[in-house]
Amino acid sequence: MAKMTRVLQYGLGPIGSAIARYVSQKPSLQLVGGVDINPAKIGKDLGEVIGLDKSLGVPVFGRLSDALSKSDADVVTHATSSYFPQFMDQMLEILDAGLDIVSTAEELSFPWIANPEEAAKIDDAAKRAGKTVLGTGVNPGFLMDSLPLNITAICQRVDHIAVTRRMNASFRRGPFQAKIGTGMSVEDFNAKMAEGHMGHVGLTQSIGMVFDTFGKKLARYESSVEPVVAKEPVKTHFFDVKPGQVRGLKQVARGYTSEGEFMSLTFIAALGELDDKDTIVIRGVPDLDITLHGTNGDIATVAIIGNAVRRVKEAAPGLVTMRDLPIVTN
Numbered sequence: 001m002a003k004m005t006r007v008l009q010y011g012l013g014p015i016g017s018a019i020a021r022y023v024s025q026k027p028s029l030q031l032v033g034g035v036d037i038n039p040a041k042i043g044k045d046l047g048e049v050i051g052l053d054k055s056l057g058v059p060v061f062g063r064l065s066d067a068l069s070k071s072d073a074d075v076v077t078h079a080t081s082s083y084f085p086q087f088m089d090q091m092l093e094i095l096d097a098g099l100d101i102v103s104t105a106e107e108l109s110f111p112w113i114a115n116p117e118e119a120a121k122i123d124d125a126a127k128r129a130g131k132t133v134l135g136t137g138v139n140p141g142f143l144m145d146s147l148p149l150n151i152t153a154i155c156q157r158v159d160h161i162a163v164t165r166r167m168n169a170s171f172r173r174g175p176f177q178a179k180i181g182t183g184m185s186v187e188d189f190n191a192k193m194a195e196g197h198m199g200h201v202g203l204t205q206s207i208g209m210v211f212d213t214f215g216k217k218l219a220r221y222e223s224s225v226e227p228v229v230a231k232e233p234v235k236t237h238f239f240d241v242k243p244g245q246v247r248g249l250k251q252v253a254r255g256y257t258s259e260g261e262f263m264s265l266t267f268i269a270a271l272g273e274l275d276d277k278d279t280i281v282i283r284g285v286p287d288l289d290i291t292l293h294g295t296n297g298d299i300a301t302v303a304i305i306g307n308a309v310r311r312v313k314e315a316a317p318g319l320v321t322m323r324d325l326p327i328v329t330n
Contacts, residue, residue, distance in 0.1 A: 004027075006073045007032065007073065010076050013080075014298075016077075018302045020077075022306045029309060032072070033058055035067050041060045046058045058070070058071060074313065077305055078105065082107060088118055092121075100132045101312075106205060107202075107205065108134075108319075109137070110135075110140065110321050112208065114204050126317055127318050132320055133318070133319045134311075134312050134315075139165060140203075140209070144202070145322065149209070151282065155286065155288065157284040159283045159284045160284070161263045161264075161281070162263070163263075163279070168276040169271050170236050170272055170273075172269075174237070177238050182239045183245055184245065185246070199249055203223060203251060207221065207253055216262060221253070221256070223252065223254070225250065226249065229246060230271070234247050248269050248270020248273065277293050
């Protein structure tokens, strides 16, 4: 029987806890510890904190070093922040401890355009440690980058790629609904967006991965975001949105070569959004139109993190992306 991979979960918010539950269910993985900065979780049994119906006999620790003093691990599944300033030191600490990393951090999924210095630092640290680091998720990491890249394998020529993700956010987590501006006035929405820490993160990274894989130079990048305003009342477990208030957002990113637009990404997430689906449209030889129904962002992100652990363990040391790995499967 193959040896189980020992996994420590770093970050025990809603997504981190869901990852830990999934890890605890996978026969090839063993959940051995958890780390979180929330004082209300530190010291409690990990099983209780992540919502299992059983005790795991392992407490949640506030520091990685304390968790590793009690349990040996092979891989850290990491879910704390989207942004380098918040997770950079965590990455270096984990690598210094000699562990591989699979992270939900969006800016880590393809960081060489927006964060080249940080990417180089993590890559160097990973290679020195002989370990592998992957940033992934449903988007970025799959729907808008690695999936369309795989689909182009059956094309003789690719002229343009357009991906649209349209999501009914009424059934998503409260923090996600807040992240897309739910319940705000249009003025407050625009002010928060201007601060730069609200909305979807990852469109830059997805376009970067696709352009780099095709060997194309990104001559120009454009992005825009606008509120989706409620025309009638919309209510969820977390928000009661009145007409005229924001029920979500629409973000668009476009990547250009010197010859014109090569890729467009459209991300729509709003309460009560109809026609929930993902579409990939490739123009070339042949033209391809692919539609996915049923993609659940939280379930998909949790799945791809847990399912990628095996590929990361098998990969060469360094900072890698989804396009660098063999196909990740359940």
